Amino acid sequence: MLLTDTHTHLYYERDPQKQSELLQRCFDQGIQRLFLPNVDVASIAMINELVERYPENCFAMAGLHPCDVKEDFETVLEEIYTSMAGRKIYAIGEIGIDLYWDKTTLGIQQKAFKEQIKWAKALDLPIVIHCREAFDEVFEVLEAEKDDKLRGILHCFTGNLDQALKAIELGFYLGIGGVVTYKKAGLDEVLKYVPLEHVVLETDSPYLAPVPFRGKPNESSYLVYVARKVAEIYGISVDEIADITTLNSRKIFLV
Structure with a gap:
């Protein structure tokens, strides 16, 4: 079984020994592919370090998280863009719009989002979107940028069925993580109507740990709990879920 965590902040663990243990627990569970979203300038070096240690397993993204978009975002974007030279980048992310914490920055979040979409198109890379309480705003940008x-x-992804189908129509896969295991989330009911060919798995570790670890720090090895729940929803084996979602990840990241 080969599982792919398409979104993990493993690099937040700075202790090399603990980091190695986190990775070993992944490998023990068949989780061999881990994609690392960039969030700011400081995380670039952390991602590079992890990729250098595990070049066959860890894959870098580059981008500015919407919550880190401040008045100086243009300068920050320039630094992140420059950092991509000489590195293998598999996606631009995580980028998008977040209106949960601060609605006053919507304008500059939109500008940063659009600029990074331009990078992705110029470099022929996928984008990985962070969307929190901003589906309408994100879809507005994607509609304008669609090609x-x-x-x-x-x-x-934690949206409703209409939002799921809209995302798929726009050419996006749904990243499904620990929230699918939460009883009141309703994501299981949405997925019943979403073909598995549009789904990838993720943890977003150290956030959003699945049941039975909800409320505790998440880690990529817990992806197996997400896979088991998704297998239950689709009525197929975990091995099949691993095969299909890993294939989907290969189609996106081309690795």
């Missing part, structure tokens, strides 16, 4: 180069993942 044959726009593609990627709507990370940590």
Whole structure:
């Protein structure tokens, strides 16, 4: 069985020994592919370090998280863009719009989002989207930017069926994580109507740990709990879920 965590902040663990243990627990569970979203300038070096240690397992993204979009975002974006030279980048992310914490930055979040979409198109890379309380705003940008180069993942998807189908129509896969195991989330009911060919798995560790670890720090090895729940929803084996969602991840990241 080969599982792929399409979204994990493993690099937040700075202790090399603990980091190694986190990775070993992944490998023990068949989780061999881990994609690392960039969030700010500081995380670039952390991601690079992990990729250098595990080049066959860890894959870098580059991008500015919407919650880190401040008045100086243009300068920050320039630094992140420059950092991509000489590195293998598999996606632009995580990028998008977040209106949960601060609605006053919507304008600059939109500008940063659009600029990074331009990067992705120019570099022929997928984008990985962070969307929190901002589906309408994100879809507005995606509709305006839609063409044959726009593609990627709507990370940590927790929307309704209409939003899921809209994302798929726009050429995006749904990133399904620990929330699918939460009884009142309703994501299981949405997925019943979503073909598995549009789904990838993720943890977003150290956030959003699945049941039975809800409320505790998440880690990529817990992806097996997400896979088991998704297997239950689709009525197929975990091995089949692993095969199909890993294949989907290969189609997105081309690795």
